[in-house]
Amino acid sequence: MSFLLEIEKLQKKRTPFHERKFFWIKVVLVLFTLGSGVLPLSYRTLSSLTLSLLFVSLILIAGGGRLLARLLVLYSVLMIFILPFSFLGGASITYITSISIYTVATFSALTFFVISTPWSQIEEVLGDNVIVYAYRMLDLSIRDLQRVIESYAARGAEVTALKPWRAVPIFISILYLTASVRITTLEDSLKARGISG
Amino acid sequence: MKIEVKGLTVIINERPILDNITVSFNEGIHVVLGPNGAGKSTLLKSIACLLRPSKGEILLDGVNLCELPRVEISKRVGYCWQNPLYGFFESTVEREIYFIIKNLRVPPRADILKILDVEKFMKRSPFELSGGEAKRVSLASILIANQPIILLDEPFEELDWSGYKALQDLLRTFRDEGKIVVIATNNPLEVEPFKPDTFVLISSGKIKSKGPWSELNDNILIESGVIPRGYICRFC
Numbered sequence: 395m396s397f398l399l400e401i402e403k404l405q406k407k408r409t410p411f412h413e414r415k416f417f418w419i420k421v422v423l424v425l426f427t428l429g430s431g432v433l434p435l436s437y438r439t440l441s442s443l444t445l446s447l448l449f450v451s452l453i454l455i456a457g458g459g460r461l462l463a464r465l466l467v468l469y470s471v472l473m474i475f476i477l478p479f480s481f482l483g484g485a486s487i488t489y490i491t492s493i494s495i496y497t498v499a500t501f502s503a504l505t506f507f508v509i510s511t512p513w514s515q516i517e518e519v520l521g522d523n524v525i526v527y528a529y530r531m532l533d534l535s536i537r538d539l540q541r542v543i544e545s546y547a548a549r550g551a552e553v554t555a556l557k558p559w560r561a562v563p564i565f566i567s568i569l570y571l572t573a574s575v576r577i578t579t580l581e582d583s584l585k586a587r588g589i590s591g
Numbered sequence: 592m593k594i595e596v597k598g599l600t601v602i603i604n605e606r607p608i609l610d611n612i613t614v615s616f617n618e619g620i621h622v623v624l625g626p627n628g629a630g631k632s633t634l635l636k637s638i639a640c641l642l643r644p645s646k647g648e649i650l651l652d653g654v655n656l657c658e659l660p661r662v663e664i665s666k667r668v669g670y671c672w673q674n675p676l677y678g679f680f681e682s683t684v685e686r687e688i689y690f691i692i693k694n695l696r697v698p699p700r701a702d703i704l705k706i707l708d709v710e711k712f713m714k715r716s717p718f719e720l721s722g723g724e725a726k727r728v729s730l731a732s733i734l735i736a737n738q739p740i741i742l743l744d745e746p747f748e749e750l751d752w753s754g755y756k757a758l759q760d761l762l763r764t765f766r767d768e769g770k771i772v773v774i775a776t777n778n779p780l781e782v783e784p785f786k787p788d789t790f791v792l793i794s795s796g797k798i799k800s801k802g803p804w805s806e807l808n809d810n811i812l813i814e815s816g817v818i819p820r821g822y823i824c825r826f827c
Contacts, residue, residue: 513716514683517682517686527680530680530682531680534680534718537718575677576677579674580677580678582639582641582670582672582678583677583680583729583732584680585641585661585665586639586641586668586669586670586671586672587665587690587691587694587695587732587736588662588665588691588694588695589661590660590661590662
């Protein structure tokens with residue numbers, strides 16, 4: 395199952411965390427996690443570790459274990475490339491450990507927020523504003539990307555860790571699709587419905 | 592009511608897409624025919640003032656339509672784009688359909704939802720719909736505002752039999768109500784059942800022929816690369 399479908403499936407679940415009354419609590423938790431990056435190193439490591447454990451537990455309770463596992467695999471692959479460069483660049487083990495745990499904390503916080511917050515709830519709480527529309531455009535781009543990946547896979551061009559260069563035409567397609575075709579049609583559809591350019 | 596396209600020329604990236612098009616549409620159903628890339632969509636977009644013409648003007652009852660504010664244009668002209676999914680952006684079908692009502696502040700035309708049978712999708716994401724369902728929703732998201740002028744770009748694409756019949760019924764209703772309906776298609780067979788009033792045949796951005804629907808002949812369609820009406824009947 396694609397990431398997108400998995401996220402949509404999780405958003406449709408009805409756990410207590412999906413309820414509207416938790417919306418602002420989740421927002422505060424995410425902001426607190428992001429803000430913990432400014433804490434002194436030792437406090438940051440401790441708070442990030444605590445928050446990582448908290449959000450990983452919450453993701454598991456919300457039924458996102460499979461998604462979490464896939465994200466952690468991706469994260470690990472990324473770290474395999476990043477860590478050697480960091481060491482070569484002279485970063486200390488303490489610093490790298492702290493940053494790595496902080497990344498896990500922020501990533502798991504955002505993942506928890508996304509899987510437990512249906513679209514309708516964000517619109518319901520925030521109304522129609524720039525943030526909501528920008529978030530929606532991001533969602534549209536991810537959907538487009540998913541479609542392009544599927545169309546490439548259907549023609550036998552699956553992107554794998556061993557053949558990452560196959561992602562190049564996909565990114566070119568998505569840039570063209572998003573920047574040109576999608577934006578032009580969306581612009582027309584909005585204007586046709588009374589939004590002035 | 593009358594829409595006049597006067598000397599319309601559209602040049603995009605130094606390539607002429609429409610070249611000195613002059614045509615007018617009164618109440619009734621009118622079909623813009625032409626092969627792929629002929630300029631049909633560009634003509635519709637120009638009438639809806641979504642494109643700035645390089646030359647020429649669009650007059651509605653003698654008034655330059657494109658000089659009106661966007662909201663006023665959209666109240667008068669309902670333009671439905673070709674690829675439904677690319678025009679969507681809301682999270683539910685209901686929000687997508689009522690978006691125009693919110694912007695134009697006009698009363699919704701409730702029968703559109705029934706005729707196009709979209710009420711059953713209301714709570715779904717527009718991006719989860721099939722091609723035909725998405726087409727119905729894109730049509731509803733425009734037609735619900737009950738504009739007197741309707742421009743439909745390839746409206747029958749992807750519709751199943753019930754969708755086709757629903758749209759056909761709707762177009763007949765629009766004709767009875769005295770609306771101006773302009774349909775762009777490359778297949779005259781799609782519109783044949785409800786006997787349009789006139790046709791305009793475009794090829795390479797120029798008008799090849801125009802006149803009453805009864806005068807449309809297969810030879811000129813074949814010459815212009817459009818499916819002739821007699822073609823299917825060979826297999827009947």
